[in-house]
Amino acid sequence: MATNEPVVVHEDEPQVYDEAETEEAEQVMDESRGPLEESGCTHTDESEEEMEDSVAEDMHRFEQSFKNITQRYRLINRIGEGTFSTVYKAEDLLYDQYENDWNLEEKENSWFSPQSKQRTCRRKPRFVAIKKIYVTSSPMRIFNELDLLHDLRNSPNVCPLITAFRCHDQVIAVLPYFQHRDFRDYFRDMTVSEMRSYFFSLFTAVQAVHEKKIIHRDIKPTNFLYSPTQRRGVLVDFGLAEREGTDWHACNCSYDEKERRHRYQTSHYASMKQQFREAGQAPPPPTYPKEDTRHSRRANRAGTRGFRAPEVLLKCTAQTVQIDVWSCGVILLTLLSRRFPFFHSADDIDAYIELCTIFGRRRMMEAAILHGQVLQTNIPTISESGHSWEKILLWCTNRNKKDGAGLTEEELEAVEFMKCCLELDPLRRITAEEALRHPFILGREGANGESSEAMQLE
Template identity: 40%
Template sequence: MSSSDDSEQTKLEVQLEISNFQRDFPNCPYKMIEKIGQGTFSSVYKAVDTQHQHTSDCGEECNIVAVKRIYPTSSPTRILTELSILHSLSGHPNIAPLLNAIRHDDQVIAVLPYYPHANFKHYFRELSNNQTKSYLRSLLSALKHVHHKGYIHRDVKPSNFIFSPEKEAGVLIDFGLAQTEADKRDDSKFKQPKPIKLEKRRPFYIVDDKRPSIRANRAGTRGFRAPETRAIDIWSVGVILLSILTGQFPFFQSTDDVEAMLEISHIFGKQKMKQLACTLRKEIGLRHIVDKMSENPVDEEALDLLEKLLELDPSKRITASEALHHTYLQQ
């Protein structure tokens, strides 16, 4: 089958999907035009608002919106959390505001502005130094607001940050995995346990181990997740900047967390990863990797910011607010 046949088949499948959606959601005030995105828990469509006109952040009135159809298989708690967070974050220029939310039986849609934008993989190698700064300022400004409100996005990646290189502005989208930041536990209430002496043994694996595997309940897209859960959004910004500076996307191409750790240790070094595990104290050195992979000289201040964004120790990693005041973004 040729690529044109595949494309035609995809169009037919999308048309059928839209028809089924209109059938399942009668009297929906939004007429779907085309499918523009899909994730694990939802699909997103470019649509016409047949009843109202919404004013976009750029001040232009239009009746084109983005309709996010949340799958019925999503838990009610997840849906409520996403809509509540979107509503709470409305008003920031770098975060897509929630315009409307409608439920019909088990069908739920969230309506947001439609933002014309380019695909990251088509422009990230062509970004000028100033455009890179604008990208980071917009993204970090959005995350500063998210974190100030007490939330974690948990899935920061290029496809969830709609950026226009021409306008040098972007908006953060898709809060399907976002959650409220957990309160810090008061460690003073817990006593320090006594050390336990273990018999020294060589590492081994059990042959035909029948025990069930343990999987962590972690959010985020592989390659953009931090090695820990704290400051995960900032780590993801660092991974994006790493792609921009080196011209390689995705930079981390692991299929699981084990491969991700191997890739990370390849850059930072086995010894530094061991030091982190033992003492949580280390220094990061990415300059050699970036200089080797980049076709053009890299701004020294950009490298310094990159190191701070990709600090392995989350307690030492730069915050969104601090990053916005970094010398590189102030130039």
């Protein structure tokens, strides 16, 4: 046990209506909380004692309103909250009555000393995380989350669902209380070797999720509870997750390359451009209609700003599980650059500009056209071909190649891997499965020979 810090198992992410859609009747809650603002949920020991009155009051009311909950669990403190839920740390009073397959730690310990465990465990309080889903959430939304969790119950590194209850409109989900460290405690100091383990663990979870054709949609450090000492993490919060193909509509990217080219060439934009060329005029600066009666392009944009893949920003209507791989790439970028959050986008436009700053106008234009969109910009800090990752990382870490402080071999390997994850074209982006076979992941400690489980026990 490396960290004594009690940690959140599962915090819910508040979500925000898409501002573009608010006027429409069907409101989409798709924004997860930003990386900085939310992670404060990891409380320290003293905060556990220092419970706020309001929290105590809420807990009390919760206990009162939820039938029989006090017989099963003893609420300890609030450890997180979001738009759709509040998460409490609780003691599992009836732990020993149940099969607890979900408790990996237990299983591992029992491997070694089943006898001693029996005795010690009786006394040791068993903690769980209770996710109280707000009664204003629709049964469909709740169903979706629990259903996906149920599908993923045997997936490695995916936070298992112990059980769930309903009392009237109140639904609670019981989840393991997982030991982890706050990302902000270690992202500055993580070595490349540790990153390999981190991403092995993360991609193991992502691969399992993707195998079930489920898109997590909200992968970010705060949703991957990682314990550096155990070299293991669990992926949590499937509140925004969806099955691939939900609400699918053909996007330009769903056609093959030839068709895409044809579509572009016959597009309105291309023909306008052609006209100007023929007329020998330079295309004028763009104008946009003041009162646009067209309907807006609609796509699920659920996720966290700064972690959204370009196709999400472009409202691609045929998003795939590959959007999660992008988010993983952003985490790696954060670690390599020692900047968290790396992207800081107030909204999708900012996010796109940030990507443009890095990738350059040309590639972002290509990325846009892939989804039937045209990018026009004259922002001076957006160059034609962007910056190389190496340059960016050196700059971010205040290093200078001239001083002989370029990226190390290891880092370059990590950058290679990151590039595969941060491929603008989702069709060419590395898949989670491929990622697990990438040299960067295979090069982790204990990858050859020793089982990773044995490693974790050290």
